[in-house]
Amino acid sequence: MLKIENLTLKKDSRQILEKVNLTVEKGEIYALLGRNGTGKTTLAYAIMGCNDYQPNEGKIIFEGKEITHLSISKRAKLGITLAWQKPAGFEGLTVGEYLRCKNKNANVHSLLSVVGLSSDYLNRTVDDKLSGGERKRIELASVMAMKPKLAILDEIDSGIDAPSLPFIRKTIQKMRADGITVFLISHSEATLNISDRASLIGAGRILKTASPKIVKEFFVKHCKKCSHLYKINWERIKYDF
Amino acid sequence: MISNEFEQLLSIYEKAGGNKDAFSDKGIANLLIHGDKVLNVNDVEGVILKSEQKKDGVIAHLSVGKDVRVKNPIHLCFGILSREGRQEIGVNIFIEDGAEAEVLAHCVFPNAVKVLHKMDANIKIGNDAKFRYQERHYHGEFGGIKVIPNAKVSVGKESIYENIFSLLKGKVGFLDFNYEVNCSGRSITNMIAKIYGKGEDEIRIKEKVNLNGEGARSLIKTRVVLKDKARAEVIGETYGNAPYARGHVDCVEILNGKEALAKAIPIVSVKDEKAKVTHEAAIGSVDKKQMETLMARGLEEEEAIDTIVKGILR
Numbered sequence: 001m002l003k004i005e006n007l008t009l010k011k012d013s014r015q016i017l018e019k020v021n022l023t024v025e026k027g028e029i030y031a032l033l034g035r036n037g038t039g040k041t042t043l044a045y046a047i048m049g050c051n052d053y054q055p056n057e058g059k060i061i062f063e064g065k066e067i068t069h070l071s072i073s074k075r076a077k078l079g080i081t082l083a084w085q086k087p088a089g090f091e092g093l094t095v096g097e098y099l100r101c102k103n104k105n106a107n108v109h110s111l112l113s114v115v116g117l118s119s120d121y122l123n124r125t126v127d128d129k130l131s132g133g134e135r136k137r138i139e140l141a142s143v144m145a146m147k148p149k150l151a152i153l154d155e156i157d158s159g160i161d162a163p164s165l166p167f168i169r170k171t172i173q174k175m176r177a178d179g180i181t182v183f184l185i186s187h188s189e190a191t192l193n194i195s196d197r198a199s200l201i202g203a204g205r206i207l208k209t210a211s212p213k214i215v216k217e218f219f220v221k222h223c224k225k226c227s228h229l230y231k232i233n234w235e236r237i238k239y240d241f
Numbered sequence: 242m243i244s245n246e247f248e249q250l251l252s253i254y255e256k257a258g259g260n261k262d263a264f265s266d267k268g269i270a271n272l273l274i275h276g277d278k279v280l281n282v283n284d285v286e287g288v289i290l291k292s293e294q295k296k297d298g299v300i301a302h303l304s305v306g307k308d309v310r311v312k313n314p315i316h317l318c319f320g321i322l323s324r325e326g327r328q329e330i331g332v333n334i335f336i337e338d339g340a341e342a343e344v345l346a347h348c349v350f351p352n353a354v355k356v357l358h359k360m361d362a363n364i365k366i367g368n369d370a371k372f373r374y375q376e377r378h379y380h381g382e383f384g385g386i387k388v389i390p391n392a393k394v395s396v397g398k399e400s401i402y403e404n405i406f407s408l409l410k411g412k413v414g415f416l417d418f419n420y421e422v423n424c425s426g427r428s429i430t431n432m433i434a435k436i437y438g439k440g441e442d443e444i445r446i447k448e449k450v451n452l453n454g455e456g457a458r459s460l461i462k463t464r465v466v467l468k469d470k471a472r473a474e475v476i477g478e479t480y481g482n483a484p485y486a487r488g489h490v491d492c493v494e495i496l497n498g499k500e501a502l503a504k505a506i507p508i509v510s511v512k513d514e515k516a517k518v519t520h521e522a523a524i525g526s527v528d529k530k531q532m533e534t535l536m537a538r539g540l541e542e543e544e545a546i547d548t549i550v551k552g553i554l555r
Contacts, residue, residue: 050533072536082537088530091493092552101548102539125552146538 001026001181002047002150007058009039009046009204016042018204020058024150029172029182031195031212033219039204040185041085044154047183048082049075062150079149083156085185087139089127095138096122099145106145114174115141116167133164140171144180151175152183157191169194192216247273247280250320250349257379257410259347263316271316274299276326288315288342298329298359307367308339314375315342320349321356324385330360334374338367338397346376353414354385361391368397368425374404380411384440387415394422396430398454407435409554413442413471420447426454426483432461435554438471438501449478452486452516459487465494466550467501478508481516490520495527495553497546 002024009017017039024030034040045053047060049072060068067075090098099108099122109119115137124130126138136156143151157168165188173194175182184195192198198215200208208218250273251261263269264281270288273281277298284290287309291302305311321328336342350356366372380386388408396402402424408416413436424430432448444467450459461477479488494503507520527546535545 048533048537051529072533073539073541076537076539080537081539084530084534088528088534090531090549090552092555093548097548097552101535142538 001063002183003059003061004043004047005059005061007043007046007055007060009042009053009055011042011052016204017046017055020201020204020206022199022206022209024181024183025197026181027176027179028196029176029184029194031184031186031192031198031215032201033186033192033198033215034201038201040201041154043201044082044152044183044185047152048072048080076146076148080152081143081146081148081150082152083136083139083143083154085155085158087135089135091125091127093126094122095124095126098126098138099142101142103145103147108141108145111141111145114144115171116164117141131161133160136160137164137167137171140168144171144175144178148180150181150183152185154185155187156184157186157188165190189216246275246278246322249322250275250280250318253320253322253349253351253379254318254347257347257349257377259316259318259345259377263313264318269313269316270311271318272301273318274301274320274328274330276321276323276328285311287311290315295329295331297327298331300331300333302333303344304335305337305340305342307337309337309342310340311342314345317344317346318349319346319358319360321358322352324352324354324383325356327357328359330358332360332362332364334362334364334372336364336366336370336372339369340367341371343373344375346374348376348378348388350386351379351381351411352383353381354383356386357389358386359389359391362393364392364394366394366396366400366402368399370397370400372400372402376404376406378408378410380408380414382411384412384414384442387417388413389417390419392420394420396422396424396428398425399427400425401429403431403433405433405435407554409435409437412440413438413444415442416444416446418446418448421449421451422459423451423453424457424459427456428454428458430457430459432459434462435464436466436473437550437554438465438467438473440469440471442467442471444471444473446474447476447478449480450488451480451482452488452518453482454486455483456485457483457487459489461488461490461492463492463494464553465503466554467494467496467503468498470498470500472502474504474506476506476508477520479510479518479520481509481511481513481518484513484515486513486516486518488518490518490522492520492522493553494524495550496525497527497550
C-alpha cells in the first residue's frame with residue numbers, strides 16, 4: 001500500500017532522514033520504533049505531506065501512485081491521514097463539529113463510544129480543557145470518522161493517563177478489523193505487541209524490519225545505550241542487522 | 242410607512258439571527274428603533290422601558306426593579322434601512338439590587354453607504370445583581386458605516402456583568418468601541434468582543450476595567466479576524482486597585498490577508514500589592530498545525546481557515 005524509496009530529508013541543514021526504504025502492506029499494523037530524535041515524526045510528516053517536511057530526495061508511493069509532491073489535502077483525499085503526537089486545540093470548535101468536519105454523516109456517537117467517551121463530549125470544545133487522554137481519544141475518533149485507507153498514528157499512546165491506554169489499543173485493533181492500514185509510531189511495548197510488523201529507525205535510517213518481538217529485542221540490545229543518537233558515520237560503523 | 246419599516250427591519254433582524262416574534266410577544270420587553278423613530282416599545286412587569294426623542298436619535302431608559310428576575314431576554318433592535326442616515330442612541334440602564342436581566346440587542350444596517358450609528362450608554366448595576374448585555378451587529382457589504390459605541394458601566398458589590406459584542410456579518414466599516422467598567426467588591430465582569438474585519442474595515446477597540454473593590458474579578462477577551470486590507474487596534478486595560486482583585490486581558494487577532502494589519506495593546510496595572518492582573522496577546526496568521534490537522538482530514542486550505550475562524554469568532 002505504501003512504499004518509501006530512498007527518502008532523504010534535511011531540515012535546517014541537518015540530515016533527519018537518510019535513504020529511508022520501507023513498505024507497508026495493506027491491512028496491517030506497521031510499527032516504527034526508535035529513540036527520540038531519530039526521525040520518526042519527520043517521516044510521519046513527510047508521508048502526510050506537511051509543509052516544512054518536503055523530502056530532498058526519494059519517493060513516496062501510495063497504492064502505486066507517486067505522491068511525493070502532493071499537498072496534504074490531496075493525500076487526505078487519497079485516503080491518508082495523520083494523528084499528531086500533540087494534537088492541535090481548536091477554540092470554539094466542538095468535538096461534534098470536529099468529528100464531522102469532512103464527513104458530515106459520520107456517526108459521531110458510535111465513534112466516541114469506540115474510543116470510550118460518552119456522547120456528552122460532542123458539545124465540548126476541542127481545546128486545552130480536555131485532558132491529554134481525552135484529546136488523543138478524540139483524535140483517534142476523528143481519524144476513524146474520515147474512514148482512511150492509511151492512518152499514521154504518531155505516538156498516539158504517549159503522555160496520556162493509564163485508563164485511556166486500553167481504549168487506544170482497542171481502537172487501533174478495530175481500525176485494522178475495519179480494513180484501515182495503520183502506520184504506528186510508539187514507544188510502548190504493549191502497543192507494539194498489537195502490530196504485525198515493525199521497523200527500527202536510528203539516526204534517520206531504517207535499521208531493521210522484522211516481527212515486533214525481534215525488533216524490540218534488537219532495540220533493547222543495540223539502541224538503548226547507543227550514543228549514536230542523531231548522527232552515525234555509517235562508513236565507520238559496521239552493522240549487520 | 243412606519244409599518245413598512247417595522248416589517249423590513251424585523252425581516253432583516255430575523256436574517257441576522259434575531260427572533261422577530263419577540264416584538265409581538267406581550268410577555269417580552271422590547272424596543273425597536275429605526276433611525277430616530279421608535280417603532281415599537283413594550284415593557285413587562287418589573288421592567289420599565291421608555292424612550293424619548295432627541296435630535297437625530299432617541300434616548301432609551303431601561304430599569305429592572307429590585308429583586309426582579311426577568312424571565313425572557315429584553316429585546317432591543319436599532320437600525321437604519323436607508324443608504325444614508327444618522328442614529329444617535331442614548332441608553333440608560335439601571336439594574337437594581339438583586340435583579341437579574343439579559344438584553345439581546347441587534348443593530349441592523351444592511352444598506353449603509355453613509356451611516357453613523359452612535360451609542361452612548363450609562364449602565365448601573367446594583368448589588369448582588371446579574372446583567373448580561375449581548376449586542377450583535379448585522380451590516381451590509383458596502384462598509385459605509387461608522388459605529389461608535391461608548392459605555393460607562395458601574396457594577397455593584399457581588400454582582401455579575403457580562404458584555405458580549407459581536408460584529409461578524411457584513412463589513413464593519415469604521416468601528417470605535419470604547420467601554421469603561423468600574424467594579425465593586427467581589428463582582429465579576431466579563432467583556433467579550435468578536436469582530437470579523439474585511440475589505441478596508443477599520444476597527445478600534447478600547448476596553449477598560451477598574452477593579453476597585455476587594456476581590457473583584459474581570460476578564461477582557463477579544464477575538465478579531467482580519468481579511469484583505471482590514472486594520473484593527475485593540476487596547477485592553479485592567480487596573481487592580483483593591484486587595485485580591487484579579488483581572489485578565491486575553492486578545493487574539495488573526496490575520497488572513499497580506500495587507501491586513503493588527504495591533505494589540507494590553508495595559509495592566511496594579512496599585513494594591515494583593516491584586517493580580519495578567520494578560521496574553523497573540524497576533525498572527527492562522528495556526529499552521531490547526532490548518533494541517535484539518536487538511537489531513539480532507540479539507541481544502543480555505544475550508545480549513547473558515548472552520549478555524551468560525552470557532553474563534555463563536
